[in-house]
Amino acid sequence: MERQFESVSQKGIGVYIHVPFCASKCSYCDFYSRVRQDQKAGYLDALEQEMFGWKNRGLKADTVFFGGGTPSLLTPSELERIVHAVKTNFALLPDAEVTMEANPETVDQAYLEAVAALGINRLSFGVQSAIDRELKALGRRHTYERAVQAVSDAKAASFSNISVDLMLGIPYQTADSLRVTLSQILALAPQHVSCYLLKIEEGTPFYRKNAGQLCVSEDETADFYLTVARTLRQAGYHHYEISNFALPGFESHHNLKYWRDQPYLGFGPAAHSCIDGRRFYNPPDLQQYIETDGRCSLREESGAVQDAAERLMLGLRLDEGVDLSEIGKKDPSFDEQAQRQFLKKAAVYERAGLLEVDGSRVFLTEEGMLVSNMLLARLLPD
Ligand code: SF4
Missing domain, CATH: 1.10.10.920 (Arc Repressor Mutant, subunit A)
Incomplete structure (x- = not known):
């Protein structure tokens, strides 16, 4: 087994931690997360066990990404347990990029200062829109004012690598409202912007409510995308991936690993891994994850890397x-x-x-x- 991983042991891998908790489910979301939070302790125990299974493999990590779900629902001491487990089981390189996804309504300056003290050096905020009517339609819990406060708190807590997520083709969005969103986002001066097109997935409340009727046509959404790309490019952002824009040097090193087919390991329910020519993932089942101490059978994905x-x-x-x-x-x-x-x-x-x-x-x-x-x-x- 150890020989199998020799080829990646000299370089840094990416470590992804899936945090499967949300305060409520957004109307469009089909990511794996649970609203019940009483399983946090069991999740953390299982996560430590799963990571421990990779100890002594000599793997170095140069990126860590806390995704979800809503990682910012974890307290600083819960996050500290995970950071400690990463450092114990992998050699975390000194200049590693350590990102945490955060929902604006879950953070304040004191929380973000505690997070920064753990070595988390990049934040990715799910802002989505600057128009409250659009945020409400998405089922988001924050207002835009709250998002502005979160970014300001992050800067006050010394974060200098901040990403914001935007969504296009969402209910009630128009060319004018998108222009407002873009100018508001540019005023926040984030180092990175991710911009996703809304996809109405089967099984979501949006699908059941036929929310597509509140959205503009695909052609108009395509125009929105080109508007975003042009506006961000003019503002100095590098359009380095279909959905991602960065000021020079602020591209997401972790996400680049996915697109460049570089090795990463994912921990937590529903997390995916790709290492030494194999792709595998944990089933999206928190209960099973806890019951098996994070050792639920890893399912192989088809297709060699x-x-x-x-x-x-x-x-x-x-x-x-x-x-x-x-x-x-x-x-x-x-x-x-x-x-x-x-x-x-x-x-x-x-x-x-x-x-x-x-x-x-x-x-x-x-x-x-x-x-x-x-x-x-x-x-x-x-
Ligand atoms: S906060 Fe993110 S992961 Fe949670 S329900 Fe909303 S979109 Fe999904």
Whole structure:
């Protein structure tokens, strides 16, 4: 087992911690989280046990990401237990990026100072919109004023790497309200902005209520996306991934690992891992996670990590694109003939301005990023 991980032991891996608790469920959300909080102690015990299973493997970590759910529902002492477990079982590199997702209504300056003292050095706030009517429709618990306060508290607590999430195509959003949101967000001067298109997932309250009728059309949402991309670019943000923008040097090192197919380990129910050519995940079941001390059977995901289709799908999300010949070196089925076929199909979309080809490197343009699912479906090898 130890030999299996030698190839990643000299570099830092990413460590993801899934915190499966929320104060209430937002109307659009299909992430795994529970509103009951009485299982926090059992969760923390199981999390420590799960991480302990990776002790003595010589793994270094250069990013840690607390996602969820709502990690900011954990108290500083609960977070401290997790940080301690990370440091005990992995060598946390001194300049590691340590991110915590936070909901604005759950934090104040004192809490964020305590969080910073634990070594958490990047915050990602779920702001979503600057318009309270839109926030209410999403089922969010905060007002925009509360989000402004949270960002201000974070700055006062010495955070200098702050990301905010925005959503597009949400109920009641218009071109005018989006302009207001963008100017308000720019006034907050975050180092990073993530911008997601609302997808109405089956099983959510939005799906049951047919909330799509309150949203603009897909074409208008596409225009919103291009407006966001143009506005943020003009403000100096680098559009480095389909949904992500950063001031230079503030790209999310942790999330880049996902798209670059670099190794990461996920802990907690519903967390995914990718290491040494294997992908696996924990079942989304907190009760089972606790009962098995974090050792519930890890389910293997299909598809080897080096699979060309997988590499293309992830790599084309990035503005740096993909190098076809590098992918061919890792997946022999994507040989020169397969690469030529890919480029032949890509030429059609290059003429349409959706992608660019530079030797063996292929990138999506901003317009291409917008229709990336369609493009990937047509370009990926069978
Ligand atoms: S706070 Fe985040 S994880 Fe929790 S319900 Fe809302 S969207 Fe989902």
